[in-house]
Amino acid sequence: MVSRVIPVDPFDLVIFGGTGDLARRKILPGLYRRFRDGQMPDGARIIGAARSDIDTAKYRQFVESAVLEFVSKKKCDPEVLKAFLGCFSYVTVDALGDMGWSELAKEMRDDVVHAFYFSVGPRLFEPIAERLKSHAIAGPDARIVVEKPFGHDLETARALNATMAQHFEERQIYRIDHYLGKETVQNLMALRFGNMLFEPLWNAQYVDHIQITVAETVGVEGRGAYYDRSGAMRDMVQNHLMQLLCLTAMEPPSKFDPDAVRDEKLKVIRALDPVEPEDLVRGQYLGDDDVAPYTQDAEAEDSRTESFVAMKLHVSNWRWNGTPFYLRTGKRLRARMSEIVVRFKEPPHSIFEEDTGQSANELSIRLQPNEGMDLKVTIKEPGPGGMRLIDVPLDMTFAEALGEEVADVPDAYERLIMDVIRGNQTLFMRGDEVEAAWAWTDPIIEAWQERRDVPHSYDAFSSGPEEALMLLHKDGRRWRELRE
Structure with missing residues (x-):
């Protein structure tokens, strides 16, 4: 049986909360598996963004340990892992302040897909969204991935949707449910x-x-x-x-x-x-x-x-x-x-x-x-x-x-992240x-x-x-x- 894989365009993926538990357990190992299987294009870049005061070298060590812990040994090829780590950089960013946003803006390339994964608590959605806009980091074609919970009730869900709508169009918002x-x-x-x-x-x-x-x-x-x-x-x-x-x-x-x-x-x-x-x-x-x-x-x-x-x-x-x-x-x-x-x-x-x-x-x-x-x-x-x-x-x-x-x-996460890069919202909630x-x-x-x-x-x-x-x-x- 021949597997038909829909190719993806070159991209810059920023993971806010890049040193968090979800990134360590799911997002980073999932991206490695997609890289190993040849689904990530040449020149794909992944940028970790968090408050942790570390540099790119230390972040690559974090990524490596996550892959070694959560990917089966038979898939952890040393040469593939080394090439995968070369895709990464890191920026220290304060979601509630001004630190790091100018540096993050400089990391983003023109003429590639821009995706931003909000692997953070809902209280940080608005300040991150506002700063992405005010620093001209996220343009009209950027894609925003939002983790659950999508509110605590109807009132907070409406407020969260309204907040995101102030900065992004519905076609840009990917509410992820890994099921x-x-x-x-x-x-x-x-x-x-x-x-x-x-x-x-x-x-x-x-x-x-x-x-x-x-x-x-x-x-x-x-x-x-x-x-x-x-x-x-x-x-x-x-x-x-x-x-x-x-x-x-x-x-x-x-x-x-x-x-x-x-x-x-x-x-x-x-x-x-x-x-x-x-x-x-x-x-x-x-x-x-x-x-x-x-x-x-x-x-x-x-x-x-x-x-x-x-x-x-x-x-x-x-x-x-x-x-x-x-x-x-x-x-x-x-x-x-x-x-x-x-x-x-x-x-x-x-x-x-x-x-x-x-x-x-x-x-x-x-x-x-x-x-x-x-x-x-x-x-x-x-x-x-x-x-x-x-x-x-x-x-x-x-x-x-x-x-x-x-x-x-x-894994569900790696499939959905690739759908974000493709611009396919079918498996995301509106x-x-x-x-x-x-x-x-x-x-x-x-x-x-x-x-x-x-x-x-x-x-x-x-x-x-x-x-x-x-x-x-x-x-x-x-x-x-x-x-x-």
Whole structure:
């Protein structure tokens, strides 16, 4: 199989917060992998910008240590790494003052793509944006990459969008959600809109329900202060799960174009019904002999912040009327697993005996680990003895179906950064999309705060609160088992 890679133009990429944890863990290793695979053009330059008082040589040492720590040894070729480090320079910049901005302006070249990655907290977005403009560093074709959180609620999201709009046009702003960069998320669109097999069945007439799960085994240690102000609803549902829901439920766009795709996603969000209290479960993990409880991890003894959310919701449009969507996400659960499950309805009439084992078809789209898809179908069990039916998966795990080299897909961050350089906004959120998501989320949060709801407790490394299991049981359904 020949891989077709869309080339990118020469660029200057400035990483604000270039010495931070996100840069070290994700951005810098991802850029190295793109360089190693020949996707970065000759003359590409990467400029680290932060308050740390270091020089370019010290910054290159920082980059090298990040690559060696977070890139597999078999990909760390010394000669390639040496050439990669040659792409880097560093400027000490004060986001809240005047230090370093003139030096940064001198680093920028003419006639190349200019991209600026805001790998910093939201409070620094405005001062950085203002200084990029006042020092004539970011021109009308510059691209700005903004990390989440995109606000804390609708009010702050609107304020953040308004702030960015003072300095940049919407076509210049790339709001990054790394879930949209995952190979399988993009394959969801290919599956739906590139094949005739599924799209005619992708509606309420044939689909019984859809489950979207993002489960983590880790707790909130190290992020407790941030997480306790946000919780699972703000940290995961409003963005990551919302995006997966949109791609699953949206109508076919007229073409694979950034605004056409995002228009259809926006329609899904606006079609969401409010969630009733009985259709929502919040949870908070307990500790055991090996791990601390949430309240200790977050250093908040009386916290009512949820580390787990499960809910049933409905998309009120012709395609999905009456088909429930079940969403769940949580920390310190039994397995690390992200997947979308489309469970189809059972045949309207079975010609077989009731005890033959026949059940409904189920399409599972796995985002992590072991990215891939499988479709559960019913067949006759081989051998004599009558018509005995069994369920078997038609499995397409990427590593098995396409080979290790093809299946070794790019990390979400490296794919999305290259899309920024290409000027492709398809996998980035638009401002009105972010605000619509908050407009739906805020009333849910406000309602449980008014009721002073206390999260249900659940054991560490379990499937979550019992109440979450009952959310489906009362409808005669079951969650897919959490498994690695």
